[in-house]
Amino acid sequence: MLQPTRATLEHAVRGRVAALPGVEFVNGCDVTGLVSTGGRVTGARFVRRAGGGAEEVVEGDLVVDALGRSGRSIEWVSRLGFARPPEERIQVGIRYASCFMRTPPDALAPEQGILVGPVPGRTRAMAFMACEGDRWLLTVAGMAGDHPPTEPDALMAYLDTIAPPDVREVIGKSERLSDVVTHTFPASLRRRYEKLRAYPDGLLVFADGLCSFNPVYGQGMTVASLEAEALRTCLEGGDRGLAGRFYRAAAKVIEPAWQLSAAGDLALPEIKGPRxxxxxxxxxxxxxxxxxxxxxxxxxxxxxxxxxxxxxxxxxxxxxxxxxxxxx
Incomplete structure (x- = not known):
């Protein structure tokens, strides 16, 4: 396995994308809406945070909403008269508390990572993973509202209920290198765009905007990359009916990951949802x-x-x- 931190991975991907011909990054901006003509999306409006708030427009033959699960294109498209997609939602109520640590030399060798998942009756989980910079990333998670504390001593007491004794002993002897930070994820969400009968031409919703998984399964970026491959194949067939073809292809990519993650969540009786x-x-x-x-x-x-x-x-x-x- 490769176990880079998110920052290192995104830095590498950004460098590859920046090297492509015709690519330009416009930083420090907020997208404020879509531009449309005759029901077709032809661009996006944005403002530069440091530019006094004057709205600018970037035009495009194809606009891709990669703003994530909070992307506002659903609202913008509904103003153009298009229906909202049906949704499936599983209320996982998970929160992560994470920090970087440095272990004593070779304390866990040859292991490079320890994962402990939630089980019925115990909605807590942990990961302790080696990453770049001779560091280990400790993440403690709790589902169904059983959230880990952020105060270091309280977090270690919470960890006592999850970690195997030998791993807990190593963590106790390790040096904490950062503050404890949290990430809250209320629900897994799938938007079924493939079930709509009509889509605005010139716009596609992508990645977490289509489906955002419980992060504990580590599937989000993999599925997004497979959606990118599906989009490439669809574009090779021209732009006629592009949205419908792409959403159907994306649904096939999403389905296996959604089935595994949804079934995994619903294996816990504490998680509410149809079984x-x-x-x-x-x-x-x-x-x-x-x-x-x-x-x-x-x-x-x-x-x-x-x-x-x-x-x-x-x-x-x-x-x-x-x-x-x-x-x-």
Whole structure:
């Protein structure tokens, strides 16, 4: 695994994008609305924060809303007379508390990361991951409103209820390098644009604007990159019916990740949401797969390949995997 911090990863991606011909970054701006002609989006309005507030316009053959789950294009498009997309929402009520630490030399070698997930009856989780700069990132999380404290001593007491004893001992001997910062994520949200009958030409909603996952599963940027590949394929077919073709292609990319993350959340009775028969069956199978995978490398590898998007979800049901899950 590569385990860079978000800042390092985004710095590398930004450098690659900046090197592309025809790319220009306009920094320090807020997008204030869309420009449209005859129902087609032809650009976006923005203001420079340091420029006195005068509105400017950038025109485009295609405008992509990558503003995230809080993107306002839903409101802007509704003013053009288009319907809002149906939504699916799972109230996970999760909050993260994180800080950088430096462990004693080789204290956890050869391990490079420890993950402890929530389970029914305990909605707490933790991650302790090595990253660049000879640092480890400690993240403690609580779901369904059982949120970790931010005061360091209280956070360590909270950690006592989650961490394996040997890991907790190393964390206790480690040096904290930063303040404890938090991130709150109220709900996983999927907007079903593919179910709309009409879309404004010239505009596409992208990434977290389409679907934002519980971050504990680490799927958001992977799915966004796969959406980018789907968009590239759709653009190769021209711009006729582009929005409909893209949203249908994006839905196929999103579906496996949404099924895994939604089912994982709903495996906890503390999380409210509809539990279909399929969801219940998936959760029973995956729970058994985890128990077997704790000592069966082939089963564990099959799970991680699906979780990492190297294999499709049905790979977990292949006969050679299912046989081991059901007989061991």
């Amino acid at each position: 279909s028969l399929a969801t219940r069956l998936i959760n029973r199978y995956v729970a058994r797969l985890h128990r077997v995978g704790a000592t069966d490398v082939a089963v564990a590898d099959a799970f991680w390949r699906v979780a990492g998007y190297l294999d499709p979800t049905p790979a977990l049901l292949r006969p050679k995997v299912a046989l081991r899950v059901f007989t061991r």
